[in-house]
Amino acid sequence: MKTTAYFLLTAILWMPGCKQEKKMDASILFTALTDSAQAISLMGDTLYPHSPYENVVLKFDSARLAYEASPYDADKIIWYGRWAGYKGDFRQAITIFSEGIQKFPDDARMYRHRGHRYISIREFDRAIADLEKAATLIEGKKDEIEPDGQPNAMNIPISSLHSNIWYHLGLAYYLKNDLAKALPVYERAVKESENDDKLVSTTHWLYMLYRMMGNDSAAQRVLVPIKTEMNIIENNAYQKLCLLYKGALSVDAVMTVNGTVTSNDAVAYGVANWYRYNGETEKAKQLYEKILQGKVWASFGYIAAEADYVRYYNK
Numbered sequence: 001m002k003t004t005a006y007f008l009l010t011a012i013l014w015m016p017g018c019k020q021e022k023k024m025d026a027s028i029l030f031t032a033l034t035d036s037a038q039a040i041s042l043m044g045d046t047l048y049p050h051s052p053y054e055n056v057v058l059k060f061d062s063a064r065l066a067y068e069a070s071p072y073d074a075d076k077i078i079w080y081g082r083w084a085g086y087k088g089d090f091r092q093a094i095t096i097f098s099e100g101i102q103k104f105p106d107d108a109r110m111y112r113h114r115g116h117r118y119i120s121i122r123e124f125d126r127a128i129a130d131l132e133k134a135a136t137l138i139e140g141k142k143d144e145i146e147p148d149g150q151p152n153a154m155n156i157p158i159s160s161l162h163s164n165i166w167y168h169l170g171l172a173y174y175l176k177n178d179l180a181k182a183l184p185v186y187e188r189a190v191k192e193s194e195n196d197d198k199l200v201s202t203t204h205w206l207y208m209l210y211r212m213m214g215n216d217s218a219a220q221r222v223l224v225p226i227k228t229e230m231n232i233i234e235n236n237a238y239q240k241l242c243l244l245y246k247g248a249l250s251v252d253a254v255m256t257v258n259g260t261v262t263s264n265d266a267v268a269y270g271v272a273n274w275y276r277y278n279g280e281t282e283k284a285k286q287l288y289e290k291i292l293q294g295k296v297w298a299s300f301g302y303i304a305a306e307a308d309y310v311r312y313y314n315k
Helices: 004-013 054-069 074-086 090-103 108-120 124-138 161-175 179-191 196-212 216-222 236-246 251-255 265-277 281-292 300-312
Strands: none
Touching (some): 161 196, 179 196, 196 265, 236 265
């Protein structure tokens, strides 16, 4: 539940031309935790950051220095916050993006990135508030490519500001089990997918929504554009999942990469749901549990598995 202080801060942050430099009270931005804890899982476990790779720390330090040299440069604030998130300090990232919102209250990017990190720490209501705000700020505006922090093999960004706002907003609704609100968001995201990578990722979530809502015919219709031969740069896992849903691939084909079982949480989560939709609830439970034994607790597949496990098996 949001506090009065949170709503007051939000009102202040959205005031045009706000240039306050005062440090924000962290208790307003997120639920207070002890030590270096980042979040409380949906199952009640305390989640701590993992040690980041050395190159991530170096890039974070570089982004911090660039920000300190130009603290009113919106791009530098965003990269400072993004690299804080990449190194696993999601709360620091939220604090940085909150400063960005103070300085640039009409910049949808600040809300988009802060909303993403609220999802990471399981603060779904705050994520939704940010992403809904971002969605209002982009209405009627031209879309823009969103550069990757960790580029794909072809060094071609596949996502955009608009698509990332819709994707994360739909996900936040989905994780809250607000399927009625998630549905039109992902329907729009599929319709506006101008490349195959976006199409397969948004189709995956839309398919699952239709199945969860019992609309199997709509779920099958949304799979029609998904083919074996597509121009996929990085979302091969989502393409495979969609082909599984379509009946064109087996579970084994989806769950293995170069002959070994994949550790991709998104793939495992999709397969677990596929088992559950098709009545194999024990297999689904076992796969959810396998995901939750992993360490990448900030991945969307992990968070979704956590939400579904609590919803269906941990009552």
